[in-house]
Every structure is written in structure tokens, then in C-alpha cells.
Amino acid sequence: MxxxxxxxxxxxxxxxxxxxxxxxxxxxxxxxxxxxxxxxxxQPTPSIISSGAIFNFVYLNSKAEIIRTVTAKLTNEKVRSCSMENALKMEILVEQPERKPIFAESTEIAAYSVLGGSFHFSLRANICDGGMDVHGTVDEFGFAGEEVISSWPCPDIEKCPEPISNLVVGAPVQPNNLL
The missing domain is CATH 1.20.5 (Single alpha-helices involved in coiled-coils or other helix-helix interfaces)
Known part of the structure; x- marks a missing residue:
């Protein structure tokens, strides 16, 4: 033995x-x-994370080109999410380019979750395996994180493209400076 x-x-x-x-x-x-x-x-949750706070998020690809911008308002409304616990609704105010729904009749819900300085949001929180999730950290100055888009499912692992990783940065804005 x-x-x-x-x-x-x-x-x-x-x-x-x-x-x-x-x-x-x-x-x-x-x-x-x-x-x-x-x-x-x-870390303690920063004071900039509160119901009614408005954030501008900018998505940058690997060439540092802006590929998406999102202006969103944080709420205290609880919602169900596939990828996060204690999800709260995030109202999308402006988004460029606008996303097309995954399904013609789908109603997509954006949501966020914060634990200390860890901030997670999803533009399609109620769509499993297609949520457009962003993970990162937040402090009193803003947010920095990344969106990783997987090539899953891919039947031939040797021929699968590498996951796409986009840098996402965000900063709070005053409601009167929104547009």
C-alpha cells in the first residue's frame, strides 16, 4: 500500500x-x-456608490479604441441576475452603440453589485451566458475593470479564438452634466 x-x-x-x-x-x-x-x-464601499448616482462608463479594446460608452443610473431596486448575488437595477440612460436584444421579445435588465471596493455590473443581467459582465474595483475617484468575452461554446478547443478582453473605466457625473 x-x-x-x-x-x-x-x-x-x-x-x-x-x-x-x-x-x-x-x-x-x-x-x-x-x-x-x-x-x-x-475596502469600504466608496460614497460615490449610492442610489441615484450616475456613471459614465467607457469601453476600450486592446488597441485603446473606444468601442462603447454607457451612461447609467444606480438604483436600490433589487433584481434577479444570472451572474451576481444581491443585484440592484442599473438604469441605462445613454448607450453608444445601442445593443440589439439577444431575442426579439426579450427585455434586458442591467444590474450591478458592490461588495466593498469590488464592483460588478452587467448590461444583460437577466440573460444567462450573454450578460456582458464587467468586473473591477471602485474607489472615490471612479471605476476600473474589464469585460471578458469568451468564445464559449467552441467545439474544437484548438481552433477557438482567444477571449476578448476590453478595459472599462467609469466615473461619476453630476446629473446636470449628463448630456
Whole structure:
């Protein structure tokens, strides 16, 4: 039995040693994210996050080109969401370019959730696997995060495109400076 345990341990260790460079980098990136997220949770929720607050969000692609702008009002209205607990409705006031609904008859709900300095929002919070989720951190100056669009489902993993990652930044605005 000891010999079998020793053999299994050797197999496990050799399997770990053979992981690819990409796998190790992905794991390092994951643990960096966990550290940042944990630190954000420990921060107090900034005062700029309150019912009635209006934010401008700007989405930038990998070439630093603006691909979407959203002006949204935060509310205290609870809504159901596929990707976040304690979701509150986010009213979209202005969006460029305007999204087309996934389904012709669908009513899409935007929502947000905040835990300490961690801020998560979704432009399609009630659409599972298509929510346009953005994760990041918020402080008294604004928001910084990213939207990651997966190529899932993709039947042939070797031919799947890489996920698209868009930087999203946001800042509170005064209601009289909205438009």
C-alpha cells in the first residue's frame, strides 16, 4: 500500500512539473486576480456608490479604441441576475452603440453589485451566458475593470479564438452634466 501511495505521489508530482508555460502563467494571473479581489472586498464601499448616482462608463479594446460608452443610473431596486448575488437595477440612460436584444421579445435588465471596493455590473443581467459582465474595483475617484468575452461554446478547443478582453473605466457625473 505504501508503495502504491509513493507511486501515485510520484505521478502527481511529475504531472505538475510537466505543466506548460501557458498554464503556469494563467495560474499566476488567476492568483493575482484573487489577491486583488480579496483586497477590494476589504475596502469600504466608496460614497460615490449610492442610489441615484450616475456613471459614465467607457469601453476600450486592446488597441485603446473606444468601442462603447454607457451612461447609467444606480438604483436600490433589487433584481434577479444570472451572474451576481444581491443585484440592484442599473438604469441605462445613454448607450453608444445601442445593443440589439439577444431575442426579439426579450427585455434586458442591467444590474450591478458592490461588495466593498469590488464592483460588478452587467448590461444583460437577466440573460444567462450573454450578460456582458464587467468586473473591477471602485474607489472615490471612479471605476476600473474589464469585460471578458469568451468564445464559449467552441467545439474544437484548438481552433477557438482567444477571449476578448476590453478595459472599462467609469466615473461619476453630476446629473446636470449628463448630456
Amino acid at each position: 505504501k508503495l502504491l501511495s509513493f507511486f501515485l505521489m510520484i505521478l502527481f508530482i511529475s504531472g505538475c512539473a510537466n505543466s506548460s508555460r501557458e498554464e503556469r502563467l494563467a495560474e499566476e494571473k488567476y492568483w493575482e486576480y484573487v489577491e486583488e479581489y480579496t483586497a477590494a472586498l476589504k
